[in-house]
Every structure is written in structure tokens, then in C-alpha cells.
Amino acid sequence: MRKQLRSMPSGDPQDPGFRRLLYVRYCDGTLLGFTGPKAEAEEIEQRLTAFLRDELALEVSADKTLITHARTQAARLLGYEITVLHNDRKVTRGRRSANGVVSPHR
Numbered sequence: 001m002r003k004q005l006r007s008m009p010s011g012d013p014q015d016p017g018f019r020r021l022l023y024v025r026y027c028d029g030t031l032l033g034f035t036g037p038k039a040e041a042e043e044i045e046q047r048l049t050a051f052l053r054d055e056l057a058l059e060v061s062a063d064k065t066l067i068t069h070a071r072t073q074a075a076r077l078l079g080y081e082i083t084v085l086h087n088d089r090k091v092t093r094g095r096r097s098a099n100g101v102v103s104p105h106r
Helices: 002-007 038-056
Strands: 020-026 029-035 075-077 080-084 102-105
Antiparallel strands (some): 075 080
């Protein structure tokens, strides 16, 4: 029963209203972390690119601007590969402690 319980998410992953947007900026690198549909991530990218171009006169490199799924593909920032961990067996203080944790690797 515990094994089955650990394989189930603690929240509703299909909640249509759940969104989260976080960002990290260091030197000339920026990483946006978005929880939500890919179509909205693409819209955020377009709106941010337009804002930087129109309001701040900054150009965004199309080669370096990518949308990736962090559990299946790493995002690169300043020589690090950023992924999201997933492990239903890692339990600390009675809770799954690895799921959804951001993990940088060189």
C-alpha cells in the first residue's frame, strides 16, 4: 500500500488552473522555470522577447532560447545542465523528498 501511495502525486497534476513561473538571472544568463502547458510557455517566450526588444532595445538569441521539459531534457545555464529529479523511493521524514527538486550538474 505504501509503494502505491508513493507513486501517486501529492497534488492534482491535472489541475487546469495551476501555474508557477520562477526565474534565475546571473551574468548574461537567464533561466525561466514554468509549470503549466507548453502553449503558455511559448506565449510567455514571445511576450518576453517582444518586451525586451520594444521596451529595452535588447535582442534575444534565437539559438539560445529553448523550451525544454525539465524531466526529460536538461536546460543549459552557464555551463550547468539543469534538470528536475523524480524518485518515488527517496523518502525523508515520511515524505518523498526528490520529486520536483531542481538539480544542477556540470
